[in-house]
Amino acid sequence: MRTRIVVFPGSNCDHDALHAVKYVLGEEDTAFVWHKDESIGEDVDLVILPGGFSYGDYLRTGAIARFSPVMKSVIRYANEGGTVLGICNGFQVLCESGLLPGVLIRNESLTFACREVHLHVERHDTRFTNDRSLRKTVRIPIAHGEGNFIATDNVLADLEAGGQVLFRYCDREGRITANANPNGSRNNIAGIMNKEGNVMGLMPHPERACERMLGSADGRGIFESLRSFFDRESSVHLRERAMVA
Amino acid sequence: MKYFVYIAIERKEAILDPQGKAIEHALESLGFQEVENTRVGKFIRLTVDAAAPEAARAIAESASEKLLANPIMETFSVTEIIPIENSHRPAVHGRTTAA
Numbered sequence: 001m002r003t004r005i006v007v008f009p010g011s012n013c014d015h016d017a018l019h020a021v022k023y024v025l026g027e028e029d030t031a032f033v034w035h036k037d038e039s040i041g042e043d044v045d046l047v048i049l050p051g052g053f054s055y056g057d058y059l060r061t062g063a064i065a066r067f068s069p070v071m072k073s074v075i076r077y078a079n080e081g082g083t084v085l086g087i088c089n090g091f092q093v094l095c096e097s098g099l100l101p102g103v104l105i106r107n108e109s110l111t112f113a114c115r116e117v118h119l120h121v122e123r124h125d126t127r128f129t130n131d132r133s134l135r136k137t138v139r140i141p142i143a144h145g146e147g148n149f150i151a152t153d154n155v156l157a158d159l160e161a162g163g164q165v166l167f168r169y170c171d172r173e174g175r176i177t178a179n180a181n182p183n184g185s186r187n188n189i190a191g192i193m194n195k196e197g198n199v200m201g202l203m204p205h206p207e208r209a210c211e212r213m214l215g216s217a218d219g220r221g222i223f224e225s226l227r228s229f230f231d232r233e234s235s236v237h238l239r240e241r242a243m244v245a
Numbered sequence: 246m247k248y249f250v251y252i253a254i255e256r257k258e259a260i261l262d263p264q265g266k267a268i269e270h271a272l273e274s275l276g277f278q279e280v281e282n283t284r285v286g287k288f289i290r291l292t293v294d295a296a297a298p299e300a301a302r303a304i305a306e307s308a309s310e311k312l313l314a315n316p317i318m319e320t321f322s323v324t325e326i327i328p329i330e331n332s333h334r335p336a337v338h339g340r341t342t343a344a
Contacts, residue, residue, distance in 0.1 A: 102317065105260070106263050150260060152259075184261070
């Protein structure tokens with residue numbers, strides 16, 4: 001799984017993401033891409049936009065990052081079907097870029113929310129959520145001041161109807177309640193994907209929950225899902241190539 | 246000619262404004278019972294080199310559409326355009342500097 005992690009000035013979860021993919025999953029071909037790089041490289045399987053405070057969150061979260069040189073190629077890559085995972089600030093960048101609908105505003109409480117939350121995984125048939133370990137309520141930390149997902153009624157209805165909501169905040173028992181909502185997000189939304197299913201953004205930090213010693217290894221399921229997806233994809237390619245030959 | 250172009254960016258009415266709400270509660274507790282629907286926005290001043298005020302406005306509006314405002318949740322308006330040269334107005338908008 002050739003993975004590239006974009007580093008913006010102010011990213012602070014880039015190393016966590018690298019650690020999770022390269023050392024916990026053991027995917028050797030994992031590297032950083034600097035925001036000034038104009039290319040993300042060839043044959044990339046996965047691009048991760050990590051958490052942090054890109055460009056100091058100036059103007060709006062993710063607003064300046066969206067115009068960095070590397071984002072041009074990330075947007076092109078995504079539009080060509082490439083897989084992009086945006087975590088926390090990465091989710092905000094994806095919304096500002098127009099790769100995902102809606103926007104993330106200040107938490108309803110006005111406070112920074114830094115704690116573990118429970119998530120209900122809405123679908124198990126996407127490239128991001130197919131791992132068996134995700135067939136339960138998962139426990140993953142959040143750490144954000146602006147994770148309050150909003151969208152117009154029409155956009156929200158589209159997201160729901162299209163099955164684009166992948167994660168919702170819930171309680172320990174998996175019940176999606178107002179009390180379990182840490183930031184005021186509409187419909188308790190914690191993570192969504194685009195219509196095509198190749199771009200996903202979520203506020204919780206799966207890369208911080210990939211090892212038991214960190215309190216939870218539930219986040220690993222997202223990376224394992226992607227790995228199985230690319231493994232299956234490459235075996236299909238090999239078979240197709242063998243048939244042509 | 247250079248112009249100061251002032252842009253006000255406001256959150257759309259339908260969008261919740263938790264900061265505005267918090268400020269309003271504080272105002273209420275200070276006795277400002279007459280105040281309602283407090284909203285927090287942004288105020289940006291650009292210095293624009295343009296041939297005429299209307300050209301400066303067009304540049305500022307284009308900048309607002311592309312970057313300064315997010316159309317999903319915000320609206321913007323150019324509130325004032327002031328030529329910098331030949332102007333005796335103070336640089337701080339809407340205020341006279343204290344003597």
